[in-house]
Amino acid sequence: MLNCIDNSGATLVECVANLRMKRHGKVGDRIIVVVQKSRSMGDSGPGGTSAAAANKVRRGDIRHAIIVRCAKKVQRKDGMVVRFDDNACALIGKNGEPLGTRINGVVGAELRAKQQSKILSLASMHV
Amino acid sequence: MTSPVCQIRPITIGNNFLRRKPHQLPHKSFWSSSKAAAAIANTFPSPSSTDSLPPSSLLPSSDKRLRSPWRILHDRPNSPSKRIKTYPPPPSSPKLHPFPLADHTAAHIAELDPNGTRTRLFDRNNPDVPNPGDILLATFKTGDPFAGVCLSIRRQGVDTAILLRNRLLMTGVEMWVKIYSPNVRGIEVVKRAKKKARRARLYYMRKPKHDKGSVEGEVEEYLRRRRLIRSGAAMGVKGEKMTGKRGR
Numbered sequence: 001m002l003n004c005i006d007n008s009g010a011t012l013v014e015c016v017a018n019l020r021m022k023r024h025g026k027v028g029d030r031i032i033v034v035v036q037k038s039r040s041m042g043d044s045g046p047g048g049t050s051a052a053a054a055n056k057v058r059r060g061d062i063r064h065a066i067i068v069r070c071a072k073k074v075q076r077k078d079g080m081v082v083r084f085d086d087n088a089c090a091l092i093g094k095n096g097e098p099l100g101t102r103i104n105g106v107v108g109a110e111l112r113a114k115q116q117s118k119i120l121s122l123a124s125m126h127v
Numbered sequence: 128m129t130s131p132v133c134q135i136r137p138i139t140i141g142n143n144f145l146r147r148k149p150h151q152l153p154h155k156s157f158w159s160s161s162k163a164a165a166a167i168a169n170t171f172p173s174p175s176s177t178d179s180l181p182p183s184s185l186l187p188s189s190d191k192r193l194r195s196p197w198r199i200l201h202d203r204p205n206s207p208s209k210r211i212k213t214y215p216p217p218p219s220s221p222k223l224h225p226f227p228l229a230d231h232t233a234a235h236i237a238e239l240d241p242n243g244t245r246t247r248l249f250d251r252n253n254p255d256v257p258n259p260g261d262i263l264l265a266t267f268k269t270g271d272p273f274a275g276v277c278l279s280i281r282r283q284g285v286d287t288a289i290l291l292r293n294r295l296l297m298t299g300v301e302m303w304v305k306i307y308s309p310n311v312r313g314i315e316v317v318k319r320a321k322k323k324a325r326r327a328r329l330y331y332m333r334k335p336k337h338d339k340g341s342v343e344g345e346v347e348e349y350l351r352r353r354r355l356i357r358s359g360a361a362m363g364v365k366g367e368k369m370t371g372k373r374g375r
Contacts, residue, residue: 069298078310085299085333106295127273127300
C-alpha cells in the first residue's frame, strides 16, 4: 500500500508488481498499482481543471506508477542515508509521462539518477 | 602429478655429480676428445677442471639431456668453504605499529579534517558538544542544507555521523550525515534542547506523540539572528576573524 501524492485523483494505491525486478521497490522504480482509494469529484476542490484531473483514475484501475519516497533507508554515493516516514508514488501513463500535473510533497532525489526528472521538476521539494 | 618428480630429478642428478671427483666426470673425456672442445679451449685460455665447461649455447643440440647437471656444476663450484650470506629479518610490523587500526583512523581523520574543527565539535570533552535532542543544521557543498532534531550521534572514528529528523511538507524525513564527509560544509547548532535528554538515542521521537514536527521556524530565526550578528561584527570589530561556519 502506498500513498499517491499527485493530483491524478488516487490517494491510496496497492502495488501489485515491480517492473524493475521481482524484489522490493526503491525510489525511482516503476511499479504496477491498483487504485484502492480515489478522491471523489466533490473533494477535488474548486476549479474545473482539478475536477477533470480527479476523473483520470477511479477505484479499481490498474496503472503504472513511480515510487518517489520509501521508508527504507537508502544510502547515497556520498554516504548520506535518507529515509522517509511513508511510502509514496506518482501515477504515470504507459508512455512514462506523469498523469497528474502537480506533486504535493517531498520526493527523493534518487529520481534524477533514474531519469525521472519530469516528476522531480513537478515536485515541490526534493531531498 | 608428474611435475614435482621432474623438478626434483635434475637436483638429484646434480648431487651425484657433485659427489664425484673431477676426474671421474664422464663428460670431460668426451669434450677433450671432440674437436669442438679443442676449439673452445682455444677461445678460453684457462681450461681448468670444471670451470672450462662451455656455455650452454655452444652445446650440441643432441646433448640436451646433459645440459642441466652441467649448468648446476657450473653455477656451484666444488668449494665447501663458501659462506652462505644471511640477511637480517625485515622489521616487524606489529612492533612498528602496535595499534594499526587506531593509527589508520587517525591518519584518515587528519586527511579529511586538517583543522580538527569537526573532531573538536563532536568531542565529548567539548562543553559545547551537540547532544541528542538539539536542533542542528548541516550545510552541504552540493545541495540544500538540511536541518532537524538530532536523534542520535554515532561516534565511530571516521564514520562518525549524526541522525537528523525533520518534517518536510507533512512528511517525516530522516537523514544520516557523516560529519567527516567532504561534501559537508558545516554543522551548526540551531537550538539546544531545554533539558538534556536522558537517552542517547531518541528514536521514540518518531512516534506522533513525541514528534517535534517541523523545525523550519527555529532555523529561520537562527539564520536571521546569525545574519544580524555577522553584519554587526563586520561593522564593529574589524580584523577579528569570525569563528567560521561552525557557530556556537
